[in-house]
Amino acid sequence: MFIAQLSDTHVDTAQPHKAEALRRAVAFLTTLPRTPDAVLITGDCTEHGLPEEYETFQAALSPLTMPVYVVPGNHDDRAQMLARFPLPGEGLSGFLQYAVEDRPLRLIGLDTHWPGQGAGQLCAARLAWLDEVLAQAPERPTLLFMHHPPIQSGLQVMDAIGLRGRAELCEVVQRHPQVVRVLAGHVHMPLTAGFAHTTVMTCPGTDATFQPDWAQPHKLVIQYQPPLALLHHWQEGAGLVSFTAAPERAPWVTLHDGQRWAG
Incomplete structure (x- = not known):
């Protein structure tokens, strides 16, 4: 199973770029030699959660022929997204939180949206739902995806708008060893960190990647770098392997033909 992850698209009609x-x-995704089986978009789909922004967002996604699974971020509007993106599987009423069952790798989207806040939240109801759904299929390898990562970056400004309920989520995941990865967005940086028995990975925004100045952790001083996407490949026996990709058109070059290296 081949999965592409985009994040933090921040579509804004006042900023067409x-x-x-x-x-x-x-x-870029449509030109990959292997078509992704699914695309995950981990929140902040729009800048202000406006209907016209979601129309532009959906139009931009229209060339994709595979299922696209979205979760809300702090810039999104949950009601707008629920109206436009029907839950693709078993879900939690009132939230854009659901499980996708018809894939070799089980996908569970978590809704960390906290209306009016930059920070995210996983309340008791959302955590209890996750615990129950994970308990229903303990043998199925499972990927969780969400907007706010359940880790701290060490950058005080970003951590101040991080996830509430992080410790409680860790306890839930710890009970379910079939969780092979937790994917997130929000920080606009490619971070990797341990979490419970698994790994958290964050995907930068489609418009830019942030390179922070780690010498000033009390501020948020960054360089703008080219955007990145994440590509995740699941194979029985090998598990989940993830790649970082720059979404740019470039020629494909065969370095090894399966038997020998190119000259």
């Missing part, structure tokens, strides 16, 4: 960046990322 953001939608154009999303269109470039979508075009």
Whole structure:
């Protein structure tokens, strides 16, 4: 199973370059030699949660022929997203939180949206739902995806708008060893960290990647770098292997033909 992850598209009708960046990322996915079986978009789909922004967002995704699974971020509007993106599987009423069962790798999207807040939240109801759904299929390898990562970055500004309920989520995941990865967005940086028995990975935004100045952790001083996507490949026996990809058109070069290296 081959999964592409995009994040933090921040579509804004007043800033058309953001939608154009999303269109470039979508075009990149359509030119991959192997078509992704699914695309995950881990929140902040729009900048203000406005209907016209979601219309532009959906139009930019229209070239994708595979299922696209979304979860809300702090810039999104949950009601708008629930109206436009029907739950693709068993879900939690009132939240954009659901399980996708018809894949070799079970996918569970978590809704960390906290209305009016930059930070995210997993309340008792959302955590109890996750615990119950994971308990229903203990033998099935499972990937969780969400907007706010359940880790701290060490950057005080970003950690102040991090996830509430992080410790409680860790306790839930610890009870379910079939969780092979937790994917998130929000920080606009490619971070990797241990969490419970598994690993958290964050995907940067489609418009830019942040390179922070770690010498000033009390501030958020960054360099803007080219956008990145994450590509995840699941294979029985090998598990989940993840790649970082720059969503740009470039020639494919065969370095090894299966028997020998190219000259």
